[in-house]
Structure formats: C-alpha cells, structure tokens
Amino acid sequence: SSCKDSCSSPSFSSSRARIAFRLKKPTEITCSLQTPSILHFPKQSPKNPPSPATSPPPSSSPLTTKQQPKENDNFAPSKWNFLQKAAALALDAVENALVSQERQHPLPKTADPTVQIAGNFSPVPQKPVCQNLPTTGKVPDCIQGVYVRNGANPLHEPVAGHHFFDGDGMVHAVKFNEGSVSYSCRFTETNRFVQERSLGRPVFPKAIGELHGHTGIARLLLFYSRALFGLVDPSHGTGVANAGLVYFNNRLLAMSEDDLPYHVRVTPSGDLKTVGRFDFSGQLKSTMIAHPKVDPVTGDFFALSYDVIKKPYLKYFRFSPQGIKSPDVEIPLEEPTMMHDFAITENFVVVPDQQVVFKLNEMIRGGSPVIYDKNKVSRFGILDKNATDASKMKWIDAPDCFCFHLWNAWEEPERDEVVVIGSCMTPADSIFNECDESLKSVLSEIRLNLKTGESTRRPIISEDEQVNLEAGMVNRNLLGRKTRFAYLALAEPWPKVSGFAKVDLLTGQVNKFIYGDQRYGGEPLFFPRDPNSENEDDGYILAFVHDEKEWKSELQIVNAMTLELEATV
Numbered sequence: 001s002s003c004k005d006s007c008s009s010p011s012f013s014s015s016r017a018r019i020a021f022r023l024k025k026p027t028e029i030t031c032s033l034q035t036p037s038i039l040h041f042p043k044q045s046p047k048n049p050p051s052p053a054t055s056p057p058p059s060s061s062p063l064t065t066k067q068q069p070k071e072n073d074n075f076a077p078s079k080w081n082f083l084q085k086a087a088a089l090a091l092d093a094v095e096n097a098l099v100s101q102e103r104q105h106p107l108p109k110t111a112d113p114t115v116q117i118a119g120n121f122s123p124v125p126q127k128p129v130c131q132n133l134p135t136t137g138k139v140p141d142c143i144q145g146v147y148v149r150n151g152a153n154p155l156h157e158p159v160a161g162h163h164f165f166d167g168d169g170m171v172h173a174v175k176f177n178e179g180s181v182s183y184s185c186r187f188t189e190t191n192r193f194v195q196e197r198s199l200g201r202p203v204f205p206k207a208i209g210e211l212h213g214h215t216g217i218a219r220l221l222l223f224y225s226r227a228l229f230g231l232v233d234p235s236h237g238t239g240v241a242n243a244g245l246v247y248f249n250n251r252l253l254a255m256s257e258d259d260l261p262y263h264v265r266v267t268p269s270g271d272l273k274t275v276g277r278f279d280f281s282g283q284l285k286s287t288m289i290a291h292p293k294v295d296p297v298t299g300d301f302f303a304l305s306y307d308v309i310k311k312p313y314l315k316y317f318r319f320s321p322q323g324i325k326s327p328d329v330e331i332p333l334e335e336p337t338m339m340h341d342f343a344i345t346e347n348f349v350v351v352p353d354q355q356v357v358f359k360l361n362e363m364i365r366g367g368s369p370v371i372y373d374k375n376k377v378s379r380f381g382i383l384d385k386n387a388t389d390a391s392k393m394k395w396i397d398a399p400d401c402f403c404f405h406l407w408n409a410w411e412e413p414e415r416d417e418v419v420v421i422g423s424c425m426t427p428a429d430s431i432f433n434e435c436d437e438s439l440k441s442v443l444s445e446i447r448l449n450l451k452t453g454e455s456t457r458r459p460i461i462s463e464d465e466q467v468n469l470e471a472g473m474v475n476r477n478l479l480g481r482k483t484r485f486a487y488l489a490l491a492e493p494w495p496k497v498s499g500f501a502k503v504d505l506l507t508g509q510v511n512k513f514i515y516g517d518q519r520y521g522g523e524p525l526f527f528p529r530d531p532n533s534e535n536e537d538d539g540y541i542l543a544f545v546h547d548e549k550e551w552k553s554e555l556q557i558v559n560a561m562t563l564e565l566e567a568t569v
Helices: 084-102 189-199 215-227
Strands: 017-025 027-032 127-130 145-152 169-177 180-187 243-249 253-254 262-268 272-277 303-304 314-319 348-353 356-358 368-371 381-382 394-397 403-412 417-426 438-447 453-460 468-472 484-491 499-505 512-515 517-520 525-528 539-547 552-559 565-568
Touching: 084 127, 127 169, 145 552, 169 215, 169 262, 253 368, 348 403, 348 417, 368 517, 394 468, 403 438, 403 468, 403 484, 417 468, 468 499
Parallel strands: none
Antiparallel strands: 017 027, 017 145, 127 180, 145 169, 169 180, 243 253, 253 262, 262 272, 303 314, 348 381, 356 368, 381 394, 403 417, 417 438, 438 453, 468 484, 484 499, 499 512, 517 539, 525 539, 539 552, 552 565
C-alpha cells in the first residue's frame, strides 16, 4: 500500500496494494508470495455483472462469508415513503447550502479533487475480462496465475473535498495462463458502494477529504440524520476496501482500516466477483488495518485494529493457518494513533506508536482530526507473537520517526536487537494536511535494543543519492527474517512514480529502473522465480506503467537480478 502510488488510465486505476498468486486448477489456489484541472468521470454500467463463467465451488474451509446484495432496493428513492421523501428533500437542501458555502473557499491540495484524482490518477470504469492481450518480449514461464492489485477509484464525482484515500475500492486482475494474458477490473461491492450506486450519488462522509472543521461536523450530522430516517444504513460497515489485499485461507481479501475485509473471488475466466463482507465466521468483530502480515514459515496471519473514538484504541490478534482467531490483546495507548502498518519478526510483532494522532475535538476548533503531535515521542512496541496480554510489551523510544510503511523487520539476538526497515516521512502529516515543506521519504534502518531500551536510526542510502522511496516490498518468502534487498517505488516527482529502486540494505547501493519520459507507474511487486533459490533476488518485478502522452497503460515485467525488461503486456 502507499499513498497515491500508482497509475490510472482507461485501463488501470490508481492502486495501493498488490499480490500475485498461482491458479493451479479452478478450485485450487496456492499463494506464490507469503503474503490537469478537469475531472472526467467515466460512465459506469449500473449492473455490469462479471462474465458468465462459473465461479469456483465454495472453499472447503470452515469459514463462511456473509453474502453482499448486488443492489439494496430499500435505499432506492422509489422505495421511500412520504416521510422519507420529505426528510430527503430537507436534508438535501441543507447539504446544498453546505456545499455552496464550502465552494466560497479554496480547498487545500490534500482535499482538492482537481489535484487528487486528475490526469494520471483519474477514475476509470469497470472492465470485464479482455482476453489475449498483446505482449512484447517473453513472459517468464514461472509467471502463471493472477496478479491482482487494489486501489481507490471513486464511482461518483465528489461534491466537495476528496482525498485519494477516499475513493471506492477497485481490484485489477491480470491472469497469465500458458502464454495467454487477460485483464479485468471491478469495484469491490462494499455496503457503502452498493447504497451509493443505488442512490446515484455519494452520501457517505469521506474520512479525510470532507471531515474537517465545522463543515465536517455538519456532514456527520447530515449522514446520521439520513440514517435515522432509513435513507442510508451504516450498520453493515462504511468502509471502502481500497487499501490492501491479502490471500489467506483460500480467500482473497480486500480491505481498508475502517471496516472488515471483503472477500473477492477470481473466476476461472479471470474476472472478479465480490462475495461479501468477511468476518471470519463471526470471529472478527472490529475493523482491521489494511496491512496484515502472513508469516511465510508458519502460515499464521497477524493483524491490528485501532479505534479513534473509544478505548481500547489498539488491539492485536492473530489467526491460525486454518483461520481460527486468537483472543484480542488490548494494547494500552493514551490517545488514538494512526496505525497504518506494522511489522513481524520470527518471534515478535513490532508496533509503531508515532506522532500522527486522531484528535476529534480539533474539528470543533475548525481543524483536521488527523494531526501531527510535536510533543509526542515516537516509539516502537515489541510484543511476543503468542502473547495473551500486553503486560510484557517493551516500548522503545525512537524520536522524530514516522514510518507510514514498514518493509521488514528481523531479530539479531547476538546484539539483543530488533532491526526495522521503513521509510521515514517528513513532514509526518503531509499526506493528510497541506504544508509548505516538501515531502521527504527516507529509507531507514532502525535498531531497537531490547536490553538497553535504546534505539538508533540511520539512512540506508547516502545523502548524495537520496531519493523518495515509498510503496514496495521485500521478498515475502523472507518476511520477518533478515533480507538483503528491498524493491521500492521512486516517488518522484511526488506523488507520481517515475520508476522503482532495488536497494541493497547492507551496502546502501541503489539500482534504478526508470519507466521513461512522461511514463509513471505503481509500486513494484517482487515475484520469486523459485522460492527455494539460493539468491534472494532471483525473480521478477511486476508493475503497471501509464504513458501520459499516449494515454495507454501496460504491465511491465523486469528481471529483478539484472533490472532488464523481460516482457510488456
């Protein structure tokens, strides 16, 4: 996942998470990775169902998925009674007055749709399966299966502020099948999406783009007034499922940290179908962050859940490979904190408690509820993976450190240290709040000494070669273990991605692959050629690339060892 890290075109929308897995048979899936100023909104088909190919039969897993209705007719205006119609007219008039007042003042860049979702990042329509896509070069024989990505792609044109994290989730799938390549993209049909599609406009509040100051409070009051009259229903979740993807227990899950995951099925033809909101058969009763971790050795699944309103503000839990959930471990925090990512090692989970926090009372003062708290000292918590409570959690201060993403972590017991690799971002809240200072994202090594309780931090790349690196990964077959290489997006010119970098975490050496003039792409995915290879970098980099001159997109496949282009789809 990343902030505004990928490309959009008539074929591809901006994507924030990706995973690849192999399809052996229609019913058997095994994971290959352990783990300008005018907006043009495309016309969306109201139904646009997946292709008629038969979906695989239900998984043999004991876990079940709550089916998601395709259309909720109860929320169609034609179904409203007289009282509901009168309430809708009154509330719409209030909203129109609110929007009219908002438009008298310029929006910050972080909430301006003409900045956030224009040009390279424009929304795209759903697309049924396109078979037999043209390719140049040779697709490596080991790449068989489906490459899927998730990203924010608003269905409706915003009526007010919009941040790129606010868009509806859309999953993109590129299927490789013995030389033939197909592509499709579909919205994840969340509770929010289904209702707004039925209503024909956005009505759910946008957490970052709209919830600022007094107008943000007014929007919340409007929304819950609509809910009171039965015009909308937030009881089955308000999330957008646009940030993460994970393949676990025979299911592909799309998620964002404001809701439960959604189960998305890849059909044999390579199309996508939303099965429904997924609560692990009633075991998961809270939201889950969009970047859970799957241990490549044990198959266990680890996750966090944070709450911005009530305590406990943070909980940790895990699932066995069979999908059996552990009890929640409540982690005491003094205030709700932005907890977008975390890390695992062989024995521990590493939890960042950093300086970007939620203070809802700032809205009363006219500000944003997401703020940078300069008086808070950032820290990392080290907790045993199998802990049943947080009593033995060890907190280690790491001043002035804000990592939106952590790429890996491992233990070095001979030094009593846990090593964390992440991109340290300054200003810490620049993604959410407009500021004059230019953004920097520095790939860093953070060492946490479990014996002394002290930390050190150093930039991995020399100052003369420093570039903004965000959105990427290590070889996921080594997640939680010491790794030599990281593959990260070159986030320049911010927020576009001009290429990717292969970084030697030991020496700091940087090798770059540039997409080309006016060509921008997404975050790189490392696909191992052979999980048992002696070389950690023996594999391929897959990335979507968009040509702004031609307004066309392609999938590039690059040899990870030589950084030579192998094939283009």
